[in-house]
Amino acid sequence: MLKMSTLLLRTLRDDPADAEVASHRLLVRAGFVRRIAAGIYSWLPLGYRTFRKIEEVVRQEMDDAGFQEVHFPALLPKEPYESTNRWEEYGPDLFRLKDRKGNDYLLGPTHEEMFTLMVKGEFSSYKDLPLSIYQIQTKYRDEPRPRSGIIRGREFVMKDSYSFDVDDEGLEASYNKHRAAYIKTFDRLGLKYNIVSAMSGAMGGSKSEEFLAPCPTGEDTYVLCNACGYAANVEAMVTKVSPFNGDKSPAIEILDTPNTPTIDSLVEVFNTKYSANISAADTLKNVLLMADGAPISVLVPGDREVDLKRLGANLVGVKDLRLFEDEDFAKNPKLVKGYVGPQDAKALGLKLYADPRVVEGSAWVTGANEKNKHARYVTCGRDFKVDQYVEAAEVRAGDSCPKCEKPVIIDRAIEIGHIFQLGRKYAQSLGLTVLDKEGKPQVVTMGSYGIGVSRAVAAVAEQTYDELGLCWPAEIAPADVHIVATGKEDQPFEVAEQIAKDLEAKGLEVLLDDRREASAGVKFKDAELIGIPKIIIVGKALADGKVEVRDRKSGDKQEVLVADVVKTLVK
């Protein structure tokens, strides 16, 4: 039994000055966590109870799915991470340290290498697979910007699991098992979430989905269709276009358009000087970029910007992508800044990428590759040929859903889980093979799956709090019942303690507020702030042999005979 009189807890009346998001403010005020350094937190008794309950839900669902729990050190030697090149590639996000002999170590940011090596050390036959193993571990990442309390920390607890299969069908099956287990897990945690496609499928056939818990302070933005439920990462959003069915356009016409280096100025001159009636959407923007040192042009409608993150995610194989700079124009004198058009791409040595909206047959106003001149009726397929279509344009609220064509919205969320078909990358570089039926070595294919356990505490808080404080779902609340004894007589305190004992005998966890010196108001406020789902008040109603039972979330109150309390709460 937890007793407020002795619990290591001091609730705060004021919001801490360094906390802005609700979950952070309330978790600090209610005495669940305390900050130690940027992105590094301690758990106090109440917070740690909730943390452990979430951990336990995750563990149960993993075990239930037939996955086996293992545990690795957080402190790891450099060598395995050198084999996969991540000692270098991970960059400054990796916490590195040296032992007394000067050897390099790291604090694990993620454990693909260790899992792969563990399986390599134990198993060597196709008969041993499939296998899924997991751990619940503290991870360390020296994030450039820790944020929002425990939502993005530099030390955090993650459940990470890995599946090992001989072939793609096996991987698909393991992936689906994880997906199902995640759905059960997050449902039990009382989280609202969307399962979102995280990659366009262009990445070597790998598949990835994120579990996103919608929340206004979330740091991930994603696309959501309220009509059909389609949800996708902004990077993975697919543009819906219909084939061109307009009239055949006239031949290209070159027009003088002095001082029109921008889309706005171009539209202005066209509509005044040439009495045209065009908008930015009728123009074609030629965005020049350097992709691994080679100039490319990306065509998007003039009313859209290129989303570099989206373009980068969809340009397979390109490592270094950046916009053209003045010196790039200087090196490529034939490219006229502000007046580039796709008609001469071949001659200019440009690879032409285009947003899917640039469909065959569509005609555009675009640059004439000559200063102060633009061309109109420049037609896709006739006057220029797109080398490759790519999702490059920014996604906007109101764009058509690729499934049902209704307008989508852009929403914010916290990423609570991620499932990912890794493929053979790690098995390859670490030499994890098994012998197949013919006795030939086969490289194993892997999946990796993560749940942010500490982050889930904040995600639930974020989705459930109200103006009074935290408001935990029963499964993960620090206790099942919060009993408040009021008054100055001994009787309510004795009754409260007896009720607590009776409830505990039935398996409920009880937090008893037995503080004699605190006023009733203080105890009520604390109970609301802490957010245990059921609150029993032992006080005034005792005159009638009753106590008050409140539901924290709904605010419903009912008076119940002391003798009936256990019956009321144990269903």
Next chain:
RNA sequence: CGGGGCGUAGCGUAGUGGCUAGCGCGCCUGCUUUGGGAGCAGGAGACCGUGGGUUCGAAUCCCUCCGCCCCGACCA
């Protein structure tokens, strides 16, 4: 890493060159109070982030460094 803000007691804060750094919450002692963050009296608690400088005198002005928060970049 760019931009913005901030660092005074456990928490929230006042204090823009001048006496012993002020207040509220919390904490300790006593009395009163006890169904919505009680009252009175007394008390403990501060290297005013760090180092340097200016000055007769610095929490306050100048410089250095450190730390924290927010926006962006970044985020297997």
